[in-house]
Amino acid sequence: MRMARATSARFLLPAALFALLLAACANVQKPDGWSPPVREDATLYASLHGGKVSALDPDTYEERWEFPAEKEFACGDGAVESHNLDGIYGAPAIGDTMIYVGAYDGSAYAVNKDDGACAWEFKTDDVIVGGVVLGDAGLYVPSSDGYLYLVDPDTGLETKRFAAGDLWATPLLAEDALYQPTMEGKLWKLDPATLDPIWDSPFDTSAALLTAPGGGAKGPDRIVVGGIGRTLYSIDAATGEEQWSFKAGNWFWGQPFVDKTGVYASNLDGKVYALNPETGDKLWDFDTGATIRAGVAWTGDAVIVVNNNGDVYSLDAATGEPNWGPTELDETVYADPVAIDDQVFIVTRSGAVITIDGEGRPTTVVDG
Amino acid sequence: MTTAAPASRRGVNVSVIIVLTAVIAVVTLITLGKDPWTILFVNPLINALILLDIVSFGQFGLAIILFTVLLRVATIPFTIRQLESTKAMQAIQGESQEIQKKYKDPKRRQEEMMRLYKEHNINPLGCFLPLVIQMVVFMALYRALVHLVGGSPESLISLSGRLYPIGILEGQIPLNQHFLWMDLGHKDNTWMLPLLVGLSTYVQQRLSVTPNANAQQAQQQQMMTWMMPMMLFYITLSLPSGVGVYWVVSNLFSLFASYLVYGKRILSWRQLLPMSVEAPPAPTAAARREQKRTGPIEPDEIEQGDISASQQEPDITAPREARSENGGKRRGKRKKRR
Numbered sequence: 037m038r039m040a041r042a043t044s045a046r047f048l049l050p051a052a053l054f055a056l057l058l059a060a061c062a063n064v065q066k067p068d069g070w071s072p073p074v075r076e077d078a079t080l081y082a083s084l085h086g087g088k089v090s091a092l093d094p095d096t097y098e099e100r101w102e103f104p105a106e107k108e109f110a111c112g113d114g115a116v117e118s119h120n121l122d123g124i125y126g127a128p129a130i131g132d133t134m135i136y137v138g139a140y141d142g143s144a145y146a147v148n149k150d151d152g153a154c155a156w157e158f159k160t161d162d163v164i165v166g167g168v169v170l171g172d173a174g175l176y177v178p179s180s181d182g183y184l185y186l187v188d189p190d191t192g193l194e195t196k197r198f199a200a201g202d203l204w205a206t207p208l209l210a211e212d213a214l215y216q217p218t219m220e221g222k223l224w225k226l227d228p229a230t231l232d233p234i235w236d237s238p239f240d241t242s243a244a245l246l247t248a249p250g251g252g253a254k255g256p257d258r259i260v261v262g263g264i265g266r267t268l269y270s271i272d273a274a275t276g277e278e279q280w281s282f283k284a285g286n287w288f289w290g291q292p293f294v295d296k297t298g299v300y301a302s303n304l305d306g307k308v309y310a311l312n313p314e315t316g317d318k319l320w321d322f323d324t325g326a327t328i329r330a331g332v333a334w335t336g337d338a339v340i341v342v343n344n345n346g347d348v349y350s351l352d353a354a355t356g357e358p359n360w361g362p363t364e365l366d367e368t369v370y371a372d373p374v375a376i377d378d379q380v381f382i383v384t385r386s387g388a389v390i391t392i393d394g395e396g397r398p399t400t401v402v403d404g
Numbered sequence: 405m406t407t408a409a410p411a412s413r414r415g416v417n418v419s420v421i422i423v424l425t426a427v428i429a430v431v432t433l434i435t436l437g438k439d440p441w442t443i444l445f446v447n448p449l450i451n452a453l454i455l456l457d458i459v460s461f462g463q464f465g466l467a468i469i470l471f472t473v474l475l476r477v478a479t480i481p482f483t484i485r486q487l488e489s490t491k492a493m494q495a496i497q498g499e500s501q502e503i504q505k506k507y508k509d510p511k512r513r514q515e516e517m518m519r520l521y522k523e524h525n526i527n528p529l530g531c532f533l534p535l536v537i538q539m540v541v542f543m544a545l546y547r548a549l550v551h552l553v554g555g556s557p558e559s560l561i562s563l564s565g566r567l568y569p570i571g572i573l574e575g576q577i578p579l580n581q582h583f584l585w586m587d588l589g590h591k592d593n594t595w596m597l598p599l600l601v602g603l604s605t606y607v608q609q610r611l612s613v614t615p616n617a618n619a620q621q622a623q624q625q626q627m628m629t630w631m632m633p634m635m636l637f638y639i640t641l642s643l644p645s646g647v648g649v650y651w652v653v654s655n656l657f658s659l660f661a662s663y664l665v666y667g668k669r670i671l672s673w674r675q676l677l678p679m680s681v682e683a684p685p686a687p688t689a690a691a692r693r694e695q696k697r698t699g700p701i702e703p704d705e706i707e708q709g710d711i712s713a714s715q716q717e718p719d720i721t722a723p724r725e726a727r728s729e730n731g732g733k734r735r736g737k738r739k740k741r742r
Binding site: 066068070125140165202204219242243264266286287289327329344370 | 554
């Protein structure tokens, strides 16, 4: 009898493996992306479904087109090919006639604003997590293959490349420079036209830098970045020297907002931190109670923050006291909130678009 | 005057302390609203793998191999005990069947079986622990890999809450998930790894399987030697490649352990043939008398080729005639009838 039990015990392992397989299907995190919405005068662009971007009417929220409309499509005069963009993490860059997106399949796409047709595709050798940025010199494409590419926005042809490292963060394009953090913990200051390094050596830290640099586009005095080392760094934009650093409870991933009154940054520990921009001393912090992937939005006198559970707060920038919130969306949110006029736009993981008014009242304008 | 506690009692005491500590830890974590599985198994494994990644010069595939080897070395006493236990149980199979036939009352039958096990110093549950360890590690490793090389930025969000706040560990993220032809965070679309998993499991099972006198059990055994590799092949098709790497290395290690216990027998490639394992005959009465006279069978004795044991467990790699001579009367008689 015992022997039979021992023999039947051999069935335990396969049974457990099958259970594991079933559990596995439910637990793998697919790369869906967390692109924040962008509004241009007559259109709201948002990635509602993994690996797709939609053009919506900003008044009625009706979808004008979705790219890609089908799995198989051609870009420009190219052949029809099967594509799976996987996920779009950065905000679309808006041009005159086209919008540009970087996708997790490793390609940057130019999409016609009128009909959502693909104009060209620029392939890199690894995934694209950071957003693409459009400047006077061209389209900047950060790839995980180790290069920052400068691409002609009309043709999709590479004009320059710089071996910066594994790139996950969206670069910051300022008036005179482009700032690009890397997963090797470096921050490069590059000439936007030539991609030549400006600092003698990049700012270097031991852990990966995940956040898009904060500092503003108008010749910032300081660049603020953070990442896996749980530390937020303020770096002198002129010299690349560290001014101060601030240690938090977990990783920094959302882009910090830098203002003369403070540096505002969300952290995966669930808190929003306001720091003195000159010294890095903490002015206040606010605990939302759940992990925050998204960056903060700035309304002029308030900081908008949304945690992964979909709890949204408006915090007084001076004191950190909530103006309103939590507004509970009951949806998972990884995408940055975007403040447009007097509304906050939030895209959820399920693909819903929710607007929140100045009183914290939510309206679902696109169902997930 | 105090006397030292017997070694076995000390072993039991240590086991009781370990089990009690584990139960207290689990209850405490549940009370605090924490997930004990994650905190006690998955998170330590995640951080240990990152540490091994540092030792492996940032090659996460090597880190998984190193982890597997270290784990198997640490648990080799259990593995060998399992193999010896299986082998020893095989040796008393004739007597065990006799007891099952002789005693119809389940309680009495169980008592007699226990007496038999005790007589031969066999722990019938000896084969469970390595299986349990394998299962726990396999599941924890799968969960760890989903976070470590999950293949998406989303998986890094969940990793952030599991990484210990140690600079050297944080500096390793993200891990290099490319190893040989594989992406350790994704399934292997070339099918090479699933095939290696299936093949190594088959070889490992075939070479460590022991002959079984009970036709039903022999059939079950035969089925398992096919079913397990096929299931693992199928499962590995859908799991991150890192789990498959663990399984292949683990199988190679099991082969090594089998060699330690079974010796040269496992080197016989005839054993790999699907129908090569035959049911041996029940021991003869003379053999049983001899066994009783010489005392209980120790695994070491079996390994060294004890006469009585060899009568019950013929060398299946030997020629059929030779096995018949060792094997007992039934086969001899059948031969005569022919």
